Amino acid sequence: MTTTANGPGTLDEVLDYDTATAAFDPVMGLEVHVELNTVTKMFCGCPTEFGAEPNTQVCPVCLGLPGALPVLNRAGLESAVRIGLALNCRIAPLCRFARKNYFYPDMPKNFQTSQYDEPIAHDGWLDVELSDGEVYRVAIERAHMEEDTGKSLHVGGSTGRIHGADYSLVDYNRAGIPLIEIVTKPLTGAGERAPEVAKAYVSSLRDLLKGLGVSDVKMEQGSLRCDVNLSLRSRQDDDQMSVPLGTRSETKNVNSLRSIERAVRYEIKRHAARLRTGQKIVQETRHWHEDTGITTSGREKSDAEDYRYFPEPDLVPMQSDPEWVDSLRATIPEPPAERRRRLRAEWGFSEAELRDLINAGAVDLVAATIEAGATPAAARKWWSGELARQAKARGVDLCDLPITCEQVVELQGMVDAGRLTDTLARQVLDGVLAEEGGPEKVAAARGLSVVSDDSALGAAVDRAIEANPAVVKKILSGKTAATGALIGAVMRDMRGKADAARVKDLVLKRLVPQEGETDL
Amino acid sequence: MSAISREEVAHLAMLARIDLAPAELDRLAGQLGAILDSVATVQQVAGEDVPATSHPMPLTNVTRPDEPRPCLKADEALSGAPEKEQQRFRVPRILQED
């Protein structure tokens, strides 16, 4: 058993991971908060832009000024239903908002408008694929609408944490931005793969939300945030269902995919160490420390978490007309995992090839380029090759490069027709990206095309032979590898506008005349 | 005949972060009790045929389009703040919280 530092003066014991998962079975609950990408806030018309000057995107409603009345953002409601449908949830025929009362300066109203016993979506699931292809079905408890809080800056403390802070400065630009909270049921049966399942779930959820177009899902900007609840139960008991779930801890704000995996792993080790030595697990919130990879104790769950929920009187109930729900259902894209499987099969790519495209954000572009007439191999070559390089050099996303999928098809067509070599095609691409026009126009304007006129090529070959007698001597003595030097000289002479294979043919024919062939 | 105990009032005061003296707890328990008794009377009137309701108007699905409206300027937003700093509301630190 080892120990790790846990804040000033305290140490948490942790058990070796394999020993821990051999003795205990983890039970996980994941809560994800996703900020919707609506133009305005959930209950008022303030913009939701990230990074605005403090307190410039606020109004009487989101500041909780007396007499202000909230009105629900229709786009926020539609996004909530679409998320619910994509997570295979049931959509509540009638539901309400509730006030979650708490007194904390990040919420100027002294309550957060949320949903309590009537979430808009409930009882769904999401299939999550692990790295080896195994599928784990994550049961979804609910997805409900609520609003984000303001942002506090703690002044006087050492690190911006509230401990030791003298006072706090609050910016309410974020207060009222639409949030959907997605809560899983207790996830069991993942065993030692629990950390992997947690990571894969949030990753899949992020893909799904991106596919729905309802959120920026940028974990580093906080538009997707994850809380991890964890408890352990003993493996010793034959009938696991009879073993009560251990006391759980709630690790807040684990905000990268890698951290989610690490935090679950750490909490399993920490819980196991305590349970092994007969210590109790305190029901508490814990802080995740990215740098040290441990959690430390936050506040204990107590009476203070008595939110006195009641139905929000200022917002009327929502009724889901089945036709409306069906019209939203029609906008749900194919689930990302299914789409990936289908495209991989259709395109004949390897797992690694497809994963590269996904990571580069190129899947949709490749699909559109294939749709426009390119072969899958050609579409992949351009988007994960030269175009990816250009996007990286310019520091922009692939989809923001000034080139259309049709232009990529046009360019590849010129290569296929033998009118451009790969080198020339890259030069044409430079012109297209410099917004000089489409491939045909750039090629014409810049004079880029393969010289197929053999008399011009022949003349260049003759010049190269004449200028390089030493090389010619080598070739004649059988060192055909030396041909490269002559080809290079011809290509330079032709400014790259020649097909290297054709040049090689001509060089060899000049120096080693074939039987039955006439000299050019 | 108070429907709310002194302990419950103390708990509510704690939740609302209001510091109440012992005498105030007694007085408020009495007053809140009277209010709850009045509500209980109304509850007796409502029969089986009257469903529980959260809203007096038979309205559902009142929404607005996702279009921005003018905000307050920062100095307007902060005009009622007892203390401000760096264009933000300055508030006391919260004790015994994370």
Ligand SMILES: [Zn+2]
């Ligand atoms: Zn507002």
